[in-house]
Amino acid sequence: MKHKKNKTKGIAVAEPEELKEAPHSFVIKRGKIGKLGRALMLDMRKVLEPYTASNLKIRKNNVVKDFVAVASIFHVTHLLCFTRTSKAMYLRFCKLPRGPTLVFKISKYSLSRDxxxxxxxxxxxxxxxxxPPVLVMNGLADENDLKCKxxxxxxxNLFPSIDINTVKVSQLKRVVLINYRPxxxxxxxxxxxxxxxxxxxxKPIKKLVCGKKLPNLGKLLSVEDLFNRDLGLSESEGEGLDEVETERHVKLTENTNKRGNLANEKSAIRLTEVGPRMTLRLIKIExxxxxxxILFKQSLKSDDNVESTDGQSNQDE
Known part of the structure; x- marks a missing residue:
């Protein structure tokens, strides 16, 4: 006797409310921006993850209105657009669906791989x-300056806000620093x-706790030898500064997934740059x-080629 297979119907699962309210983004390019420019665009998508379309495909016949039309379906609130002229590369930050738009000239940049x-x-x-990353800004506190505001x-609004009452220390894995030089x-x-x-x-206990490899303890005669001998583990970069620079010390409120970092104990915060790195100049606000x-426009005396880490200009395709 043959049994009919029951076909399960697709059931739409409602997204969590915090996921809907989080800012989402599209990072696109318009026209030809070169291989280095495309790599910078992909790096910027990495920065904005997980609330961005990482694998968004851009066709030649796509226009900005196409992305705006589908933005509300995917809760997209911001559009970042890379463009390039014969003299420089530009990055536009757009608030969807009706603006405003901030146009930056990319003076210098370094890719994540570099x-x-x-x-x-x-x-x-x-x-x-x-x-998502933690956002730290400096130099943009002037309320009387329209462009700073x-x-x-x-x-x-580009990055999701952090609720200090519910956030876990293990979720804070990266930070975006934006420094404005007036x-x-x-x-x-x-x-x-x-x-x-x-x-x-x-130091020996720290190497034992935080080291990736367990040292050979077979030659130790007692526990005292553990404190008196060098266990032969490599010293991590900046380990000495962790003890000396007390302003980097914080008291953890919970255990983390990293060994040695326990609740109610002190740990040192260490930042390692992973890129991309950009130096921007605001030239226009629409x-x-x-x-x-036009709410603001900066007149540029010179419009030199954008500089990249490998010394090439953005003329390559």
Whole structure:
């Protein structure tokens, strides 16, 4: 006797409310921006994960209206658009669906691969982008300056806010630092990985607890030898600064998934830059979505080619 297979109907699962309310983004390019420009665009998508379309495909016949039309379906609130002229590369931050739009000239940039390759001990980024970054801003507190106020609002709304009452220490894996220099009008964009190292314990115990490999303890005659001998483990980069620089010390409120970092004990915060790195200059603020009344415009005396880490200009395709 043949039994009919029961076909299960697809059931729509409602998304959590905090997921809907979190800011989502599209990172796209318009026109030809070169291989280095495309790599920078993909790095920027990594920064904005997990609330961005990491594998978004862009066709030649797509226009900005196409992305705006589907933005509400996917709860997309911001659009980042890379463009390039014969002289420079630009990055637009747009608030959907009606603006405003902040246009930045990319004066200098470094790709993530170049930043990581310069480290003596590269950071492992396996589950690095599962949690959104912490946003830290500096130099944008002037309420009387319109451009500072709009930049601060745009960046604040680009990243999800953190509830200090519910957030877990293990979820804080990276930080985005935005530093505005009013003297020359440049804005520095940096991306760091966060790590914790226990402090206040002896060096042999720290190596034993935090080391990746268990040392050979067969030659030790007693527990006292553990404190008197060098266990032969490599010393991590910046370990001495963890003990000396007390301003980096924090008292943890919970245990973390990293060995040695326990609740009610002190640990040192360590930041490791992972890129991308950009130096931006605000040149225009438009009231609408890439159109409308111009609220701010910066006149540029020179419009040199954008500089990248490998010394090439953005003329390659």
């Amino acid at each position: 930043v990581i390759s310069s480290l003596r001990k590269p950071v492992v980024l396996s589950k690095f982008h599962l949690n 709009l930049m601060r609002t745009m960046f604040q 003297d020359d009008g440049l804005l520095e964009f940096r991306h760091y990985a966060i790590s914790l190292k226990p402090v206040g314990i002896s 009231e609408g979505l890439m159109t409308g009344k």
